[in-house]
Amino acid sequence: MSEPDEVGVPDEIAQAALRTAERLGKDVADVPLVAIAQEAGISRSTLLRRLGGTRGPLDDAVRARGVDPGGRPPVRERAVVAAARLIGEHGLAAATLESVAAAAGCSVHSLYAAFGGRDGLLGAVFERHSPFPDLDRILERGDDLETTVHALYRASLQALGREPRILPALLADVFARPQGPTAHTLRRLVVPRVLAGLGDWLRKQIAAGRIRDLPLPLVVQQLLGPVALHVLMRPVLESVPEVDLPSTEDSCAVLADNFLRAVAVRARPEAGDGRTHGSPHE
Known part of the structure; x- marks a missing residue:
């Protein structure tokens, strides 16, 4: 077990939270603790004990690593909005997964997790608008x-x-x-x-x-x-x-x-x- 960071959360737990959020295409705040515990290889009760009984320290640890733990719309919503804006201003060719990920503040992997690929993303944009x-x-x-x-x-x-x-x-x-x-x-x-x-x-x-x-x-x-x-x-x-x-x-x-x-x-x-x-x- 690594040393806790300045907010008291071991690095492997914070990293497990970030990996799980990336894989599920969600903000860290929206990821269930049981999923983070499984990623870290510990039980949910052990995770809660190391967090002091609340997930607040985990959010602080993620924030200390330069990642917003939550408070924003889900990745899927941000991506649909970003892709629609890119298409409306610059045409369909501008809505690459890379450009949408950059505009939505997420990773390309998150887009694959949320939509299955570019066709799924474009389908969601089309259905919305x-x-x-x-x-x-x-x-x-x-x-x-x-x-x-x-x-x-x-x-x-x-x-x-x-x-x-x-x-x-x-x-x-x-x-x-x-x-x-x-x-x-x-x-x-x-x-x-x-x-x-x-x-x-x-x-x-x-x-x-x-x-x-x-x-x-x-x-x-x-x-x-x-x-x-x-x-x-x-x-x-x-x-x-x-x-x-x-x-x-x-x-x-x-x-x-x-x-x-x-x-x-x-x-x-x-x-x-x-x-x-x-x-x-x-």
């Missing part, structure tokens, strides 16, 4: 077609316009390099997410006869394509004095109505009646 969680909640409400489409456009524009602008940054890179690494990442992260939520809802609308029986990729493009282009172009057009842009709410209404006119099934006229009934988007 994409509009799809909001879209899923709208689809679960079971509103009629017109109400749902308008709500989808409103939620999409609101989510994509928030900072950090993750998806616009990714789309801009995809348009610049359609076969580049960002496009490959979006294929892995976005396409399965779209098909699992929005795609399933569109299939049901087609099966129910509310939407024309078109190839699903084209229907998805009809729905999401105008949103993506609007989000990419609006910041540019807002700086042009000659352009009078409609409000976001008015833009949502126009885009939603255009989609419904393009794909919604028209109601058939009743017998003896020259008028059509049902959908106003004919």
Whole structure:
């Protein structure tokens, strides 16, 4: 057993705490004492006895080694925030594990422990900042077609316009390099997410006869394509004095109505009646 440091904690215990926190991707303050004891090769009761019955001296010993024992958000949260900021400001290529670890104040090993690798990290960032969680909640409400489409456009524009602008940054890179690494990442992260939520809802609308029986990729493009282009172009057009842009709410209404006119099934006229009934988007 080594000599205790200035706060009375043996060095091997402090080092065991640091190693365990690194391995679990947690702050030292969030690591259970039993895990630290196992790493140090002693029992929990022995560890507590050497700490004087409280973990305060352990936190002090870790702090004396230049490491914050806790009080910050977990590594996973810090990493998602740091990666989102890097992507929003510099694009996807800037979000390497090394740069994210530096910005989040953790190690690359901690990122592997928390996410399993870069794909897991990017997936967490995308899920946090994409509009799809909001879209899923709208689809679960079971509103009629017109109400749902308008709500989808409103939620999409609101989510994509928030900072950090993750998806616009990714789309801009995809348009610049359609076969580049960002496009490959979006294929892995976005396409399965779209098909699992929005795609399933569109299939049901087609099966129910509310939407024309078109190839699903084209229907998805009809729905999401105008949103993506609007989000990419609006910041540019807002700086042009000659352009009078409609409000976001008015833009949502126009885009939603255009989609419904393009794909919604028209109601058939009743017998003896020259008028059509049902959908106003004919």
